[in-house]
Amino acid sequence: MIDPVEPLDDGRTPARIFPVGPAEIPLAVPRDPAHGDLATSIAMATARLAGREPRELAAELADRLRESLPAFVSRVEVAGPGFLNLHVRTSAKQDIVLRILTAGADYGRTDRGRGERVNLEFVSANPTGPPVVVSARAAAFGSTLANLLRASGWDVTCEYYVNDTGSQVAALGASLRARWRETRGEPLAIPDGGYHGLYLAEMAAAMDGAEAAAWDALPDAEATAAFAGYALERLGRQIRAQMETFRSPFAVWFSERALHDTGAVDAVLRLFEAKGLVYEKDGARWFRATDFGDDKDRVVVRRDGTPTYFLADAAYHKDKLDRGFDKAIDVLGPDHHGHVTRMQAIARAIGAPAGWLEILLLQWVTLVDGGETVAMSKRAGDFVTMADLVDEVGVDVARAYFLARRRDSHLEFDLALAREQSSKSPVFYAQYASARIAGVLRKAGEAGLAPADRRDLDDLAMREELDLVRQLEQFPDLVADAAEAREPNRLFNYLQDVATLFHKFYHEHQIVSEDDRLSRARLALCRATRQVLANGLALMGVEAPERM
C-alpha cells in the first residue's frame, strides 16, 4: 500500500523537506492503528524553522496534501502535538489479502540485497567435545539470519570453521589416549589442560582395541595425533548431525588444518611481511596490530616456529576474500569480544574494503534448572549439551527461546520452565494461531465454500479485520529490516503480534456463518494470516503444525 510513496530516511535537513511536495515527506507506520496507517512528524520537526506553531503548520500541510492525495489514501488528519496521520483506503487493504494469497510461500521475499554475496560464519565451536548450549544459541541465530538475508535478496553461504589443529586438538588426543589406557586398567592420567568429559571415556570404550593399541605404541607426538584424528572424526560427525537436527545447515565446513597444509598460512605471513607488517622480537614474530588501532601487537609465529591461531585466522579471512564474497559476517561467542579489534586489523591488512568484515557478538546463555544455575565447562566435563537441550524441550522451543532475545542480551534459559510449561511457552502462541486457522479451514472445506474473489473481500471492513491486514502488510519490510539490522528477534516479536491480532479477530467475529460471501472473505483473511505465520515460522526454523 505504500508503493507510490517511498518512505524516506529521516536524515535530510528540514529545510530541504519543508518546501517540497508530499512525496518528499518522510513517512513511518505508527504503532497504534488509531494513528493511521502512515504518519509523519514533519510539522513538529520544522515548526521552529518555519516560525509557526506545530499544529497550525500541520493543518496547512494537511491542506496541501489533500490537493494531490495518492489514490490509496482516504484521508489526512492532524493529531496529537502535530502529527500528520494518513489513512489508507479500505479497498487498498482488501487488495493486500489477495496479494498475499497470490504470492503464497514467496510472500515476504524482496530483492533488497540485490544478490550481494555474503559469507556468514557462525557456531565454529572447537570440535573437542559435543556442542554446548551457547552453540545452540549461535546456531539458532545464525541460521535464522541466513534465512532472513536470503528471503531479502542476499546470496548467503553458511560456514563453520573447524579448528582441527593446534594445542587444543593435541590436548584432545592426549585425553582420549589417557581414557583408552584407563580401559586397559591403567590409572587415569588426563594431562593438564586436557578434557575430562565422560564422552571421551565412552569413546575410548568403543574403540577397536588392536588399532588403538597400535597407536598407543607410537612415539608420543604421533600417538597423540592418531587419537586426536579419531576423536575429531567422531566428534565432527556428531556436530554435523546435531546442526542438521537443529535446522542449522552449513554449506561449508572449513578446515583450519587445510590452511596449513595448502600453504595458505605461510602465504598470508609472506603477504604481511611484504607489507612490512611483521617484525621479530624475543624470538617470535609479531604482527603490527597497533598500526590498525589494536592495543598491542600480536604474535603470529611463536618462538618454537609454529604459527598461531591468529595467523591461521588471517589466512582464513583472506580465503573468504579471495572467494569473492562482498561481505563477511562472523558471529562470535561472548568470550571472543576481545578479538574484534584485531580481526578488523586482519581484514584491513589482507586488503578487504572498509566494512567488509562485520562481527556480531552473542551474549551468554545461563542455564538454570529450577532455581539452580547449571555449570558448563567443556574442559571440566560438567555441562549440558545441545543434544540434552533438544531432548528436553525440542527444537521448536529451543530455537524460539533463543530467537526471542536480542543477541546482546545475556539470557537465562530455565530448563525446568521450558520442560514443564512448554505448552505455555511463547512459541506455542504463534503455532497455536496457525493450527487454529488450519482447523477453521478444515471445517470450511467440509462446508464446501468456494475461494473468495476480489468482490467478496469488500466485506472485510471491521476494525479487527483491517488491523490484522495492516499487520500482515508489513511482513516483507519486517523481514528485510530484520535482516539488515541482523536482528532475528524482530521476526519473533512480529509473529507474536500477528497471532495476537488474529486471536482478537477470531474472538470478535464468526468466520464461517450463513453469509457465504462474508464467510469467503474471512476465510481468505484466515488463509493470508496462516500464510504469513507459516512463512515467518519457516524463517525461524520452527514448525507451523496443522494440528496441535
Add this chain to the structure above:
RNA sequence: GCGCCCGUAGCUCAGCUGGAUAGAGCGCAUGCCUCCGGAGCAUGAGGCCGCAGGUUCGAAUCCUGCCGGGCGUACCA
C-alpha cells in the same frame, strides 16, 4: 587499570535505529465456550525505564560522567 556488553513490572524479557497514554509471557485477582480449536479473549493490581547531567519540539532510545553486574585483556583456541 583499559576495553566490550547489560541494568525496563515480583521473575524472564520486548520496545521496530528519537515520537503520541512504557508492553508481553510467567505469577497474582476477576469475568467470558448450548457458538468455527478456552494452548484463546477481556479486565485489574504491579514502573523515579540504575543515578545525575546534556542534546532535542519530543529521550527507555542519542552523548558525557558516575554506580551496579557479566566478560575480555595469552607465544590457548
